[in-house]
Amino acid sequence: MTSGVLDPRGPASLAGQRVVVTGAARGIGSRVAVELALAGAHVTVLDVRATTGTVDEIGRLGGSATGIEADITDRDAVAAAMAEAAGARRRLDALVTCAAIYGETVALGELGEDEVDRVLGVNVKGTLWCIGGALPFLRGNSSRVVCLGSVAGKVGGVLAGPHYVASKGAVHAVVKWLAKTEARNGIIANAVAPGVVDTPMVEGKGYSADYNPLGRLARPEEIARVAAFLASPAASYLTGAVIDVNGGYAMG
Numbered sequence: 298m299t300s301g302v303l304d305p306r307g308p309a310s311l312a313g314q315r316v317v318v319t320g321a322a323r324g325i326g327s328r329v330a331v332e333l334a335l336a337g338a339h340v341t342v343l344d345v346r347a348t349t350g351t352v353d354e355i356g357r358l359g360g361s362a363t364g365i366e367a368d369i370t371d372r373d374a375v376a377a378a379m380a381e382a383a384g385a386r387r388r389l390d391a392l393v394t395c396a397a398i399y400g401e402t403v404a405l406g407e408l409g410e411d412e413v414d415r416v417l418g419v420n421v422k423g424t425l426w427c428i429g430g431a432l433p434f435l436r437g438n439s440s441r442v443v444c445l446g447s448v449a450g451k452v453g454g455v456l457a458g459p460h461y462v463a464s465k466g467a468v469h470a471v472v473k474w475l476a477k478t479e480a481r482n483g484i485i486a487n488a489v490a491p492g493v494v495d496t497p498m499v500e501g502k503g504y505s506a507d508y509n510p511l512g513r514l515a516r517p518e519e520i521a522r523v524a525a526f527l528a529s530p531a532a533s534y535l536t537g538a539v540i541d542v543n544g545g546y547a548m549g
Contacts, residue, residue, distance in 0.1 A: 324496040392443070393524055394443070402502065445520075493514050495517070511544035
């Protein structure tokens, strides 16, 4: 099988492990799923959209993947999807939550209630339902949870609307809560905080490539590589962290 960034023969090997990646039909989530499959994991590609593109790509590369279509804001559907992904062994080794929506970049006074509920529903509630649905299958397995946050959730600013900023700040807080409350159950939890990534989610938003010192937007695979490392056994003593991957826009 073609090797990805994680060495399938080294400490980051995921051979024989079962991993769920949400929001994996496209963008960062799809790249994470590919990286983990190339490291040897069986990856469940979970998305509200059709998952065949990512699943087929993993298959062409010699990896193992299945797809589940589910709405992460539906708690019962998520619980059923996690149980299906865990399989007969009722075990998951890692969960990476990439499913998110961006929302309108507007001032607080211009926000409608439906827009706020929509963004918080996917980014916060959906993340909680995914973690909650996976927890019974993660506990006791020296497992990892990785959540996709955002630089906006750390520093605020004008790169996103206030409801999106709040949603990603909440994701970072949930990761820290999870790292503390589930450590003795064998779970480590971390977040990745990207800057602006060149994905369909930011198309038409008008971001300048000069917003950070590197002078360009991130490529999805550049974020995915960090998330994949955190989802691997190689990150065994790193927990409760929010890792900046933003081209130097925010440091520390």
